[in-house]
Amino acid sequence: MLDQKPDALTADIRAARIAEQVLAMEGRFLDLQDWDAWLDLYAPDCTYWVPIWMDEDTATTDPQSQMSLIYHTSRTGLEERVLRIRTRKSVTAMPLPRTVHMVSNILVVSQSDTEIEGTAAWNVQHYDPRVGKRTSNCGHYEFTLANTAGGWKIARKKVILLDDMLPAVIDFYGL
Amino acid sequence: MNQRVRGAGSVVPLREKLEMVRGMIRDEADSGKFHVDRKIFTDTEIFDLEMRYVFEGTWNFIGLESQIPNPDDYVTAHIGRHPVILQRDHDGEIHCFYNTCRHRGAVLCPYKQGNKRVHVCRYHAWSYDSSGNCVAVSQAEDGQYHDSFDKADWPLMRIARLESYRGFIFGSLTDDVPPLKDHLGGAAKFLDLAADQGPQGVEYVPGEVAYTFDGNWKLQFENGLDFYHFAATHASYMEVMKHREKTGTMAPGKTYEGAGVDEATGTYSYVHGHAMMYAIRKQGRVHVRPIAKDPAVLDEIRDRAGEDQLKWILRQRNLTVFPNMQLVDISAMQLRTWRPLSPGKTEMRTHCLAPIGEAPETRALRIRNYEDFFNPTGLGASDDNLMYEYVQYGYEAGDAGDTSGYLRGLGEGALAEDPFAKELNHPTADWKYGPVTFGDESVFHAGYREWLRLIERGLSRDAEAEEVAHA
Structure with a gap:
C-alpha cells in the first residue's frame, strides 16, 4: 500500500501516472489503428503473452509446456501481426472492427527509476461492421514498463482474457 | 410422435421428409456432377435430422485415453446433443455415461475434467462411483420408497458403444454400428x-x-x-x-x-x-x-x-x-x-x-x-x-x-x-x-x-x- 512519507508518496504517484499514461496511450493507438505508434510503445525485446484457461479456475502458467493463445518473446511477433493486416489479404481485417479500449483499476505493484510493474483491468468494446454486431472482451493485464532512452516502454504484457469460449477471431487490437 | 409440426399446423409425414432429404444430395459423380443443396447449411429441420441420425447414429470421437491416465480420471464431452462423461474407473477400465443424474436429471458433473472416485449430484446428493453404480440415495430410509425400490436399479446410463483405437476413444449412442x-x-x-x-x-x-x-x-x-x-x-x-x-x-x-x-x-x-x-x-x-x-x-x-x-x-x-x-x-x-x-x-x-x-x-x-x-x-x-x-x-x-x-x-x-x-x-x-x-x-x-x-x-x-x- 501507499507509503505515507512525502518522497515515497511522490514516487508512487509518479509511477501510477506513468502506468496510466502508457496503458491509455496503447488503447488510444489501437482504437485509432495507428499501428506504428502502438508498436513504438513496446520494447524490441518485449514479451507479449495471452495464456488460456487450463480449467475453470487456472490459466496456463508455462508457455514452453502448455498452450497459449499468443506468446511472443520479441516485438517481431507483434510487427508480423500488423504486417498481416497491412497486406490487405486477410479477411479478418477486411473490414477491421472498430474498437474502444478502456483500462482501469491500475495498480502499481513495484516501482523504481528503471522499471514499473503493475496490474490493470481492461475492457474492449468491439464493433464489427461486417455483421453489424457489437461484442466486448475483457480481462486483466499484468505489465512491466521499462524506462528507456526513448521513454517508458512496455517490456512485458500478459493479457488474461476472461472467456474460455472464444469468438471466431480475436487479435491484438481486441485485447 | 415422430412427426414434426412445420409452419402453421402443417405436418410433414416422414416419408415425405425422406424424399426431401434425398433431393438435397444429387450424386451423379460418374457423369461429372455432384450437388449439395444450400439448404442443408441453413435449414433447422435438416439440422434436427443431422443431430438425431448422423451425430447420434454413428461413432463419434470423444477423447484420448491419455487424457484420463489415472484411476478415477474423467473428462466431459458431448455426443450430438447429449452431454457425456468419459470416466476411468477405480480399476482402470474406461466407461462413458450420460452426464445426467438418474434422480432428477441435473448434469452430474459440470466440470471439464478432473479426478473423482464418487460423483455426488449437487441437487439432492445422489452419488455414483466411477464405475457408474449408484452408491448413495440420500435419506433413503426416510424416503418412504416402495419395497421394490433398489438403488442398484439406478446406475448412470451407459452410452450404447464405446471402443478405443490406438488410444483414440470413440462412442456411439446407438448399438447399430459396426x-x-x-x-x-x-x-x-x-x-x-x-x-x-x-x-x-x-x-x-x-x-x-x-x-x-x-x-x-x-x-x-x-x-x-x-x-x-x-x-x-x-x-x-x-x-x-x-x-x-x-x-x-x-x-x-x-x-x-x-x-x-x-x-x-x-x-x-x-x-x-x-x-x-x-x-x-x-x-x-x-x-x-x-x-x-x-x-x-x-x-x-x-x-x-x-x-x-x-x-x-x-x-x-x-x-x-x-x-x-x-x-x-x-x-x-x-x-x-x-x-x-x-x-x-x-x-x-x-x-x-x-x-x-x-x-x-x-x-x-x-x-x-x-x-x-x-x-x-x-x-x-x-x-x-x-x-x-x-x-x-x-x-x-x-x-x-x-x-x-x-x-x-x-x-x-x-x-x-x-x-x-x-x-x-x-x-x-x-x-x-x-x-x-x-x-x-x-x-x-x-x-x-x-x-x-x-x-x-x-x-x-x-x-x-x-x-x-x-x-
Missing part, C-alpha cells in the same frame, strides 16, 4: 500415423482452445479437406512467411522427400464418410517439422514403425473422421472436434497433439508453430473461421441455385494407379492425385454420401415404425 475398426476402415491408417509418432503414443498439450463460429459445421468438415482454399484464404499468412524468410527470422524451408518424389497433392476417401488429403512439398516449401528436430527421434520411429510410416509422418496430412473429428499434421499437429449448436453456429474444441515424452525444446517449438497458425488468435485459422461465416451468410441466398464446389477432381487424372498404394497399404474407396494446384473437391463426397445414408436409414426406420404403430 466394430470401430471396421467403421474406421482405411482412415485408421492415418490415426496410426499420429499414434506412431511416439513410443508411448500421443497426448494433448495441456490447454484446450475452444471457440465458436457463426456457420454450419459442414463448412469446417469441408475446409479441413480443402487444399484449394489455401492460396487465397491464407494469402496474408503466406506474405508473413515470405517476410520471415526475407528478414531471416525463419529458417529456410526444408524437405524430407527423396529426389525422385514429385511435389503433389492427393486425397483418399474411405467407408463411412472418412477422408484425407495430403501434400508433398519440396525444398523451400516445408516448415521445420517438430518431429524432425532431433534425428534420433526419426531413427527411433523408423526402427519401430518402418521407413514408409516415417515417410508419411513427415508429409502434410489432413484427416477427417466423420462426423466430428479432424486431425491435421502440418507445422504442428492439431486434433479438433466440433459440436453443432444450430444450423448457423458451431462449437469447436481444439488441441495440440504431441508425442508423449517429447523433448522439452521440441515441445516448445511444436507449441509455437501451433499458435502461429491455429487458434482464433493465430495467423491462419482465424481467416478460415471468418470464411465459414461469409459462406454461411452467402448460403442464406437459398434460391440462388447450385454451387459448383464439389466438382474438382471428377475428371480424369494423369495417373492410372495410386502412386502410394504400396507404401500406405490401406483400404480406400477412392483416391485422387494431382499437382499442388489440384485442389480436389471430390474428397467431400464420401462425407455427404454417409450423411445421406445415415439420415435415410434413420428416417426409413422411423417411418416404418410409425406405419406399424398406425396399422
Whole structure:
C-alpha cells in the first residue's frame, strides 16, 4: 500500500501516472489503428503473452509446456501481426472492427527509476461492421514498463482474457 | 410422435421428409456432377435430422485415453446433443455415461475434467462411483420408497458403444454400428500415423482452445479437406512467411522427400464418410517439422514403425473422421472436434497433439508453430473461421441455385494407379492425385454420401415404425 512519507508518496504517484499514461496511450493507438505508434510503445525485446484457461479456475502458467493463445518473446511477433493486416489479404481485417479500449483499476505493484510493474483491468468494446454486431472482451493485464532512452516502454504484457469460449477471431487490437 | 409440426399446423409425414432429404444430395459423380443443396447449411429441420441420425447414429470421437491416465480420471464431452462423461474407473477400465443424474436429471458433473472416485449430484446428493453404480440415495430410509425400490436399479446410463483405437476413444449412442475398426476402415491408417509418432503414443498439450463460429459445421468438415482454399484464404499468412524468410527470422524451408518424389497433392476417401488429403512439398516449401528436430527421434520411429510410416509422418496430412473429428499434421499437429449448436453456429474444441515424452525444446517449438497458425488468435485459422461465416451468410441466398464446389477432381487424372498404394497399404474407396494446384473437391463426397445414408436409414426406420404403430 501507499507509503505515507512525502518522497515515497511522490514516487508512487509518479509511477501510477506513468502506468496510466502508457496503458491509455496503447488503447488510444489501437482504437485509432495507428499501428506504428502502438508498436513504438513496446520494447524490441518485449514479451507479449495471452495464456488460456487450463480449467475453470487456472490459466496456463508455462508457455514452453502448455498452450497459449499468443506468446511472443520479441516485438517481431507483434510487427508480423500488423504486417498481416497491412497486406490487405486477410479477411479478418477486411473490414477491421472498430474498437474502444478502456483500462482501469491500475495498480502499481513495484516501482523504481528503471522499471514499473503493475496490474490493470481492461475492457474492449468491439464493433464489427461486417455483421453489424457489437461484442466486448475483457480481462486483466499484468505489465512491466521499462524506462528507456526513448521513454517508458512496455517490456512485458500478459493479457488474461476472461472467456474460455472464444469468438471466431480475436487479435491484438481486441485485447 | 415422430412427426414434426412445420409452419402453421402443417405436418410433414416422414416419408415425405425422406424424399426431401434425398433431393438435397444429387450424386451423379460418374457423369461429372455432384450437388449439395444450400439448404442443408441453413435449414433447422435438416439440422434436427443431422443431430438425431448422423451425430447420434454413428461413432463419434470423444477423447484420448491419455487424457484420463489415472484411476478415477474423467473428462466431459458431448455426443450430438447429449452431454457425456468419459470416466476411468477405480480399476482402470474406461466407461462413458450420460452426464445426467438418474434422480432428477441435473448434469452430474459440470466440470471439464478432473479426478473423482464418487460423483455426488449437487441437487439432492445422489452419488455414483466411477464405475457408474449408484452408491448413495440420500435419506433413503426416510424416503418412504416402495419395497421394490433398489438403488442398484439406478446406475448412470451407459452410452450404447464405446471402443478405443490406438488410444483414440470413440462412442456411439446407438448399438447399430459396426466394430470401430471396421467403421474406421482405411482412415485408421492415418490415426496410426499420429499414434506412431511416439513410443508411448500421443497426448494433448495441456490447454484446450475452444471457440465458436457463426456457420454450419459442414463448412469446417469441408475446409479441413480443402487444399484449394489455401492460396487465397491464407494469402496474408503466406506474405508473413515470405517476410520471415526475407528478414531471416525463419529458417529456410526444408524437405524430407527423396529426389525422385514429385511435389503433389492427393486425397483418399474411405467407408463411412472418412477422408484425407495430403501434400508433398519440396525444398523451400516445408516448415521445420517438430518431429524432425532431433534425428534420433526419426531413427527411433523408423526402427519401430518402418521407413514408409516415417515417410508419411513427415508429409502434410489432413484427416477427417466423420462426423466430428479432424486431425491435421502440418507445422504442428492439431486434433479438433466440433459440436453443432444450430444450423448457423458451431462449437469447436481444439488441441495440440504431441508425442508423449517429447523433448522439452521440441515441445516448445511444436507449441509455437501451433499458435502461429491455429487458434482464433493465430495467423491462419482465424481467416478460415471468418470464411465459414461469409459462406454461411452467402448460403442464406437459398434460391440462388447450385454451387459448383464439389466438382474438382471428377475428371480424369494423369495417373492410372495410386502412386502410394504400396507404401500406405490401406483400404480406400477412392483416391485422387494431382499437382499442388489440384485442389480436389471430390474428397467431400464420401462425407455427404454417409450423411445421406445415415439420415435415410434413420428416417426409413422411423417411418416404418410409425406405419406399424398406425396399422
